[in-house]
Amino acid sequence: KGYAGTQRNAVAVWSGDIVSRWDDMRDQISGGVNMALSGLPNWTFDIGGFAVEKRYEDQDPAHLPEWRELNTRWFQFGAFVPIFRSHGQFPYREIWNIAPEGTPFYESMAYYNRLRSALLPYIYSLAGDTYQRDGVIMRGMMMDFPNDPKVRDINDQYLFGPAFLVAPVTRFGATSRQVYLPAGSSWLEFATGKRYKGGQSIEAAAPIERMPLFVRAGSIVPTGPVQEYVDQV
Structure with a gap:
């Protein structure tokens, strides 16, 4: 959420309180690209979506597989945006709260967490480019x-x-x-x-x-x- 002229201040902007839905995740792709084209490189979203649909709140077994898959796919995506962060309403978003260790969901999120860390020198160079050459x-x-x-x-x-x-x-x-x-x-x-x-x-x-x-x-x-x-x- 930004405003005209935000670009000059090098602020970090996030996409607001989006909903834990597949369509909302899909919309973040064009949203992030459009923000970059507008001169705002430091952009992010709430991995997993902030506002949770009622069917996910009580961890109903009927909906648990989709909740885990949605968060895993969003986490993978989130590892490749300028600011990597999970945030949202209950249920809790730590990877061990989303799925048990040893499951494909947990292991995938742990892998992308490590990959993001390993890529920090690359990401740092991209951040430097936004300052030195107005890159995105x-x-x-x-x-x-x-x-x-x-x-x-x-x-x-x-x-x-x-x-x-x-x-x-x-x-x-x-x-x-x-x-x-x-x-x-x-x-x-x-x-x-x-x-x-x-x-x-x-x-x-x-x-x-x-x-x-x-x-x-x-x-x-x-x-x-x-x-x-x-x-x-």
Whole structure:
């Protein structure tokens, strides 16, 4: 939530008290890109949604699988926005409150938490670019691939800095999704290292443990050790 002129103050902006729904999560993709295009790079959302539907409040066994999957998918997405944070009404949002250790949901969230920590040097360099060169972190694909007309109408994937193409899973029960790989570069699937030619759409695997994530060939991605606190880096 911002206002005209907020850009000059380098403030952090969040998307408001959104609801724990798949549609609300999907809307965050275009919301974050639009904020970046408006000159506001330090943007975030409430992972899992802030306002909870009644069916989730009492952890009804009939709705628990969807609650866990929604939070897991949103957590994966949240690891690749400028500010990574979980927040919301009851139920509690610590990963051990969402699902027990050892379940695919817990293990996926723990993995993306560690990955975010390892990527802090890369993220820090992106943050520096916003200050030094008026750059942005969460980028619409047209910003980096203006000569590829196919990217202009895609609103469900984006770039996280120049290196990563992020394709959040925003449908309950999905185990794959279509991803468009922009022309002008080759792309490496982060999970497997498989190389793809740009300028094509693929059906990317998306088991609950992972979100489709690709790295632009030739990218330099500085990483560091996994730390418990940011100030340990």
